[in-house]
Amino acid sequence: MAKSKNQLAIILITTLFFLWGFVLNLNPILIPHLKKACQLSDLQSALIDSASYIAYFLMALPAGLFMKRFGYKSGITLGLVLFAFGTFLFYPAAELRLFSFFLVALFIIASGLTLLETAANPYITVLGDADTATQRLNFAQSFNGLAAFLAPLMGGTFILSGNTLTEQQQQVMSADQLNQYLTNEAASVEVPFVVIGVVVLVVAVFFWRTPLPDITEEAETTDQAEGSIFAEKNLIIGVVAQFFYVGAQVCISSFFIRFSDRVAGINEKTAALYLSVALLGFMIGRFFGTYLMRFVAPPRLLAVYSLINVCLLLVAVLAHGLIAVYALIGVEFFMSIMFPTIFALSIRGLGAKTKIGSSLVIMAIAGGAVFPVIMGKVSDLTTMQTAYIVPALCFFVVFYFALRHYKAENVQLAVTH
Template sequence: MDTRRAPVSHLAPASVQQENYRPALVLVTSLFFMWGLITSLNDILIPHLKAVFTLSYLQAMLVQFCFFAAYFVMSFPAGYLVARLGYKNGIVTGLAVAGIGCLIFYPAAGLRSYPLFLGALFVLASGITLLQVSANPYVTVLGTPDTAASRLNMTQAFNSLGTTLGPFLGALLILSVAVRSAGDMQSMTPEQLSAYATTEAGAVQLPYLGLAALLFVIAFVIARSRLPAMNAGDAAGDQPDGTVAQSHHDSVWAHRPLVLGAVGIFVYVGAEVSIGSFLVNFMGRPEIAGLSESDAGKYLSLYWGGAMVGRFIGVAILAKFRPGHVLALNAFIVTALLLVAMVFAGRLAMWMLLLVGLFNSIMFPTIFTLAIKGLGELTSKGAGVLCMAIVGGAFVPLIQGFCADYIGVLYSFSIPLACYLYIAFYGLRGCRPTR
């Protein structure tokens, strides 16, 4: 995420780090909160748009497909852009693009256009992709390499605070407006239809206008702030023996932990997003919990809230135990939770799926840190590869949506189950570099 220069063999002195890094960490942590809140709102948009446009599960999952496809399309360009602009300018640009995406929700809701909603989500996610490519490696630089995983987990904990509040606020502001059926709308007078359309559109327009304003304000604050100048070559690039990591003439694809870690990010984000996407509709099914959409949306906050709590716990655990082993253990526990949910169904299944969030907590930042460790000058490009792999959030929900339409929602959770088995492999074996 920064300008090019000659390789460096060490970071700034500890005194400089302590003086400069804390304010920068606080400011960058606000970004993690914002994109967490925005991303989790998709889980509220899905049941809302599914009802408004009478969509199948597969069609409704196009919300996640268009959002996370942006990571695949934009991550490499974002990596090169950040390498030229630097972390700070990359962050400001990402915030501005995300704000524009939020603004497009206004005409999309007013015109009741599903394609325009999907386009708005793509623009919004393009901005968040630039933030991801900028902020994740930047956090690994703001301190010693040995504590990079713990530090990134700390900032990801605030990302989880955003994902926790997002569904709750979305349930209050969006799902509180009951969607009328086609039959109900046919019986309405023109005046009633107009009033209903205005109310329904406003349920989406006002929250996203507020988000746009907040993103632009944060962009202005960061543009006016002094952040420590860091190179791509600084980010977690030093080896344990003090030697400099690979030069810029090397290729990111030659690094086994990065390549397998990209697969890990793909399946992790896909599984996490897929479970969150289905939970509101899943909890509303009579054979599971029979909750209303608004109530189910509030319960969804427990899923993301578990990730928040787990990340704060993970800061301490990862400072004492091997990150790969902690990652594998959590993946095996999630596998067990999904199996119990599919076997027993009912309210037990609901609680098992909500509990998955707690053990999801440390997965993304841990995989990310293990994958970019030792990349040196290649860190910004490696971050681009990993953020590109976030496209798993586009494909895994589509696959589960297809399965849900044909074998039922409950058994469709076998798709994320397979994803967690791979994550366990990566934690135990895949993150080890070749000798």
């Protein structure tokens, strides 16, 4: 009975990975769309991503404290309610065509997602055998990869109009005509986001009414329960590794289209198609990596994948034409397992500190707000192609983390035998 309850919980938690992956990957659609509808500068439109990353950074610790007090199920339910509420706010934001309102809505959505990620990632690792925790988490994260592939395709179909006015066209339009155009553009987000909100609210009700196992992590010793979370060296190194990994991931995707244009002369629409292929590879990589972990220890696989990505990025920096673009597509595949694997290895053995430790790892998502800025500065000073040295250096940090775990496991096996 307990086993079947755990299986139901794993299925339900896996749906959450898809939901937050879908809405987060609508941001690349919202950036050009709201830039048109709200008449924004490039800097203002970049705040769409900033609203999400700031929420993850600010809300991760409160989320961990909330779940330490009320449990995983309550954290998930509250996260879903905030998620739905934020999506519903897109309707009045579009009606008023206020960019600040959109940013508030995005911040609320991301606050809900922070609760979901802080709860779902550790929850699924404790729903079953500890030896297969990393494998379960990678499997659930595979559906996040599926969402990453589907969101831009569906968002492009139902949100983007494909109708962009030049400055000259806007100048010859009357004030009423321009206002009508902007109103129509803004309104296209209303129905999609309301539909997302309804779906999320239904999932929240389902979670609230479904009996799920309430996992309690026991401390191995009294000292472990009462000691400072910052004394957990493995966790802190894991947080740093996750910070660098997320920074690298955002760098790879955010500059992909511009890189394709500069290095291979690929136009914007074709480059977007290449990016979709890359994200498909990311999804396939998650499923393949989950399978591979049945035969290869997660730390070893993480170390190998990190080095492969460093090599592929060096190819992207040094090669020309399509070879460089293909190298970046390959990076998407090999970084697919990294977030869930770093997460699972970071919180291993935390016992009663798991919820708070998880929130610290989630806070590391803030790396996605830092490294693209560094990469952009390097690009301004040199070239876009040279700037891909930045994510390559990030993967060296991930390699160090993986190597540390690999050596520790080898020592443990030697002692055991």
